[in-house]
Amino acid sequence: MKIKPLDDRILIEPLEEVESKTSSGIIIPDTAKEKPRVGIVIAVGTDEDLQSKIKVGDKVLFAKYGGEEIEMNGKEYRIVSRSDILAVIED
Amino acid sequence: MKIKPLDDRILIEPLEEVESKTSSGIIIPDTAKEKPRVGIVIAVGTDEDLQSKIKVGDKVLFAKYGGEEIEMNGKEYRIVSRSDILAVIED
Amino acid sequence: MKIKPLDDRILIEPLEEVESKTSSGIIIPDTAKEKPRVGIVIAVGTDEDLQSKIKVGDKVLFAKYGGEEIEMNGKEYRIVSRSDILAVIED
């Protein structure tokens, strides 16, 4: 099964959220956890300008509550809009 | 009877929602069910750009509460807007 | 008396709502009745693009609470906007 997002949407596989610890080992409280998440781009929408900026395989930072959650083959994905993508991350 | 959607609307026959079970057999609670649904495109609106992206027979993922519900010949359909279509699914 | 809608408006004569029964004869509850309605186009607004898509005599599906209700010669009509028209129905 292959999902092809429409227009300016992007299919993302969110990466596991590593338990949040500061360098001193203190657990960050819940509210502080509502930060953007990191994910891998699985498919890019049909918009050509978007395709020139975001590629399949890109690691991206996206707004945590942006978009819609979907489930495929037992894994969770998100379909977000371009405006939910904050940045591309290069390791 | 044939329904021809206007402008950027799409007529969809939603597929039955298979009862949600995780691989471990646990029932997903109701709130988690408010995910996008899958349906088959029955008719595409008059917008030409839309017609180049969505075809009759396409299996699409659409926002669960998007659009309007209609009943024809005892079956339920939805007429949704382009912005309610998240992606095309290829098996 | 003749009513000529302005811009993107359409004058519709709503068809009687047949009492809603499912094939098994069960009455659909009230909330389920808030579905789009069917009507006949009596007049189309001055917008040229609209006139190329909607014709006098078309049977259309329109959002139930869209537009404004008017009464002429003892009959009820609705003046709706283009965005309230979901589809044209061909029998």
Place this chain on the structure above:
Amino acid sequence: MKIKPLDDRILIEPLEEVESKTSSGIIIPDTAKEKPRVGIVIAVGTDEDLQSKIKVGDKVLFAKYGGEEIEMNGKEYRIVSRSDILAVIED
């Protein structure tokens, strides 16, 4: 005194609302009275496209609560926007 509406506004003299009776003589309850009203166009705004569609003397149907009420020489008028005009009525 002459009032020249600016841009897309239209000066209307609302016609008296005849007491609402159905053909069977039953009085329509108050809520049902919040329908569009009929008025005569007294002056059309400076917008050229508007002037090509609405003429002084036209009988128009306009949204009952649209625009602003003004009083001139003891008579009531309304200045409404183009979007408040639903249709032109030809007798």
Place this chain on the structure above:
Amino acid sequence: MKIKPLDDRILIEPLEEVESKTSSGIIIPDTAKEKPRVGIVIAVGTDEDLQSKIKVGDKVLFAKYGGEEIEMNGKEYRIVSRSDILAVIED
């Protein structure tokens, strides 16, 4: 001191509101007084299209609560936006 409004703003000197009486001498209640007011244009904003439609010295009808009140030399003025001007009045 001279005030030169920016962009689409207009400086208005509101005319005194004559106590509201109908021809029969009945005082109009407060709610009915929330009508547009009349004022004299003192200065017109820098927008060229606006300058072609509204001139210094014009008597205008403007939305009563539109814009901002300012005080100069002990007199009250209003700076309103173009959209607050309903019409030009010619005596």
Place this chain on the structure above:
Amino acid sequence: MKIKPLDDRILIEPLEEVESKTSSGIIIPDTAKEKPRVGIVIAVGTDEDLQSKIKVGDKVLFAKYGGEEIEMNGKEYRIVSRSDILAVIED
């Protein structure tokens, strides 16, 4: 330290508000004080059209609660948007 506003923003040094007295010496109540304020333009944003209309040193009238307050060298300034500027004042 020099502040260069971005796009359509303007840096303003608000002038002291002289205690409000009418010519009869009566203090204007608090609500009446929520009027536009006067300030001196310290820097104009990068927008070229804005730069052609507002100059450094101009005395301007601006919406009292518009923009953001900043402190530099112990003095208070405001950075407001073009839409917060009502007029330029010439003495």
Place this chain on the structure above:
Amino acid sequence: MKIKPLDDRILIEPLEEVESKTSSGIIIPDTAKEKPRVGIVIAVGTDEDLQSKIKVGDKVLFAKYGGEEIEMNGKEYRIVSRSDILAVIED
């Protein structure tokens, strides 16, 4: 790890907020602290016009609650939109 903001976003490293004291040594109350903050631009989004106005290394003033907070290598950053940037500061 390198973060490349998308479109009109900017990655900022906020500077420490020096404890707020007025010249007389009085502590400014909390509400007064909700002022814009200063930060250093770490990366500029893909928008070309933005890149011509904001450069890496610029010290900028940005709306305190604008954008999203992210954490990299134990340091806090913000990704803000162009509209959250008030001004560039030159020392």
